[in-house]
Amino acid sequence: LHNSSSQNEDCCIQKFNIAILGASGVGKSRLARTQYLNRLFFGTIEDNKELSIRENDDSRRSDPELQAKFMIEILDNNIIEQNLNEVHGVIIAYSISDYESFLEVEKFFKEIKGVYQKEVPIIVVATKSDLESSKRMVSTKDGEILANRLGCLFMEVSAKKNKGVNEAFTELVQLIEKNMIEQEEVQRFRAKLV
Numbered sequence: 001l002h003n004s005s006s007q008n009e010d011c012c013i014q015k016f017n018i019a020i021l022g023a024s025g026v027g028k029s030r031l032a033r034t035q036y037l038n039r040l041f042f043g044t045i046e047d048n049k050e051l052s053i054r055e056n057d058d059s060r061r062s063d064p065e066l067q068a069k070f071m072i073e074i075l076d077n078n079i080i081e082q083n084l085n086e087v088h089g090v091i092i093a094y095s096i097s098d099y100e101s102f103l104e105v106e107k108f109f110k111e112i113k114g115v116y117q118k119e120v121p122i123i124v125v126a127t128k129s130d131l132e133s134s135k136r137m138v139s140t141k142d143g144e145i146l147a148n149r150l151g152c153l154f155m156e157v158s159a160k161k162n163k164g165v166n167e168a169f170t171e172l173v174q175l176i177e178k179n180m181i182e183q184e185e186v187q188r189f190r191a192k193l194v
């Protein structure tokens with residue numbers, strides 16, 4: 001965490017671990033790297049101003065308020081069991097140019113549901129949206145339908161063009177935050193019953 005904020009602010013920064021799962025070659029590492037370089041959730045608000053003058057990418061839509069509140073660590077090794085208790089949110093990725101990878105989304109989804117005891121926010125991310133239409137094997141509509149059926153948010157992104165990447169991580173962080181508040185409320189409610 002690059003930091004120029006005060007000690008007091010540091011103590012309020014929450015750390016979330018995000019796992020990126022998906023078939024080989026869908027662009028998990030590049031997605032993680034792009035987001036890391038965007039520095040949303042890692043840097044300071046000053047860094048954010050610097051980013052705001054970069055053109056041709058969406059990092060200028062970074063939210064300084066979120067950035068000051070959260071830090072994320074991204075795991076992209078597909079090892080679900082090993083990171084069982086440490087993962088707060090999951091991205092299941094497939095590539096729009098790889099139909100097989102699309103078919104694997106549900107397999108990953110079921111695996112997560114089988115492994116995690118508690119509710120963990122999951123979003124489905126279609127990668128490589130910059131590719132020309134002749135390379136596209138999965139339509140946006142099909143991606144939306146699948147995500148909808150699984151009850152997940154859906155986004156199409158391009159790590160290469162840095163399009164939609166910040167938005168995807170921001171949506172997930174917001175879901176994680178909401179999920180945590182809900183879990184705390186459930187626990188408080190249960191404690192009252194005892």
Ligand SMILES: Nc1nc2c(ncn2[C@@H]2O[C@H](COP(=O)(O)OP(=O)(O)OP(=O)(O)O)[C@@H](O)[C@H]2O)c(=O)[nH]1
Nearest residue numbers: 023024025026027028029030031128130158159160
């Ligand atoms: N056009 C395009 N290519 C991309 C994009 N993201 C990744 N790639 C390319 O896709 C290939 C695979 O990317 P990786 O990030 O290594 O994919 P991965 O899912 O981590 O792969 P594994 O480590 O094998 O699981 C590389 O050649 C990347 O440059 C993108 O947004 N657009």
